[in-house]
Amino acid sequence: MNTTNTSLIKKLLLLFLVFAGLYYAKTFLMPLFIGGILATLFLPFCNWMEKKKTPKGLSVFICLLSLLSLITSVFVLLGWKIYALLDDFVLIKKVSIQTFEAIQIYIYNHLDLTYKEQSQILMNEQPSYTNIMQMLLGSLAYFFTNLILILVYFLFLLYYRVHIKIFFLKQTMASQRNEMEQLIDSAANVSQQYLLGISKMIVLLWIMYGIGFSVIGVENALFFAILCGLLEIVPYVGNITGTLITVVVAGLHGANLSMLGGIVLVYIAIQMIQGWILEPLILGPQVKINPLFTIFALVLGELLWGIPGVVLAIPVTAIIKIMCDHIETLKPYGFLIGETESEKTEKGLLRRLKMDILSSNKK
Structure with missing residues (x-):
């Protein structure tokens, strides 16, 4: 066996060992990664407060309160709209039963399964009430x-950020410390750029989906705009x-085909605006991952850590890319x-257009 194969x-x-370690240590690593990435988002705010002579401990505590306020606001907003949806629960239940009965008739006519046999299959597949409560x-x-x-983790990583940075610098040879410092700053910066960019993107999507769904007459348009934006x-x-989800719920509410088609058209139009205009202008230039590895990252994230892994996949992959570019x-x-x-080239043209607009406004 030659050296290359070895x-x-x-x-x-x-x-393989890295991925195995990530999988088996997910209980420890997952909250640590999320806390660390959220800490980078509040890093500029925390640094700004400390430059204004705010005590370090108080600055970090204010950042924690700000994060809690954001989380609470999202949950309150979603809870409010979900509560509004409960008013339509009776109608949705009625339409769901009618749809289920139509499916049963179709199965009976085409697969020759009686209603009793279908019910037995469903009962065998459904978990008991006790199991559902235990799972919940x-x-x-x-x-x-x-x-x-x-x-x-968010609190202490922010508080000890300088201490941790010095630790990594001490692990590096004196001749390479400047490069290591640049690597640490770039990794923190790319995470910041991604989170700030995606936050701006979500707000703009809320506005566009809200307008689009309202114009075509979707019930609870604001809720579905918030849902599509958050996802x-x-x-x-x-x-x-x-x-x-919007199409299915609108269909259960009795929406006609033209409205369902309108929802799809709104989605297509917003995706075109997002892909060709918003993403190149809003997301930072360092968040440069091609679509193939974006999909790889999402699939691996889900396999390793489930839904949190999907959420973390892109910023973590972007940080890995920064590390690769520096080594x-x-x-x-x-x-x-x-x-x-x-x-x-395509994104660079749009970024130059953005810079031209900003410079003309300053003049």
Whole structure:
């Protein structure tokens, strides 16, 4: 076996061990990663307060309160609209029963399964009420435990950020400390850019979906606009899921085909605006991952950590790319993950247009 094959096997083995470690250590690593990425989002605000002579501990505590306020606002907003949807629960239940009966008739006519046989199959597949309650309570306990851990990591990572940075610099040779400092700053910056960019994107999507759904007459248009916008944190899959939910619920409300087609057209129009205008102008230039590796990252994130892994996939992959770009032996992998030259050219034109508009406004 030659040296090249041995080196390749070692790299594949190392990659397997990394993914195995990520999978088995997800209980520890998942809240730590989320807390760390959220901490980078509040880093400029925290630094600004400290420059204004605000005590470090108070600055970090204000950041924590700000984060809690944002989380609470989103939950309150969604809860308010979900409560409004409950007014239509009777109608949705009635239409759902009618739809279910129509499906039963279709199965009986085409698959020759009687209603009794269909009911037996469904009863065998459905979990008991006790199991459902146990699953629900377990999920709630898991969610709140992880939320508390995320907030604790967020608090202490912000407070000890300089201490941790100095630790990494001490692990580096004196000749390479400037490069290591640049790497740490770039990794924090790319996470900031992504989170700030996606936040701006979500707000703009709320506005566009809200206007579009309201114009075509979708009931509870604001709720579905909020839902489609929030699901944008999962690229490609999230917005499709939000639109499908909107179409299904609108259909259960008795929407005609023209309204359902209108929902799809609104989705297509907004995706075109988002893909060709908003993403190149809003998302930072360092968040440059090609669509193929975006899908890879989402699939691997879901396999390793479930839904939180999907949410973390893009910022973590962007940080990995930054690391690859700064380490000579890993630069080919950074190139592989990054955009192609044609994608860079298209987005570069739009970014130059943005800079021209900003400079003309200043004049």
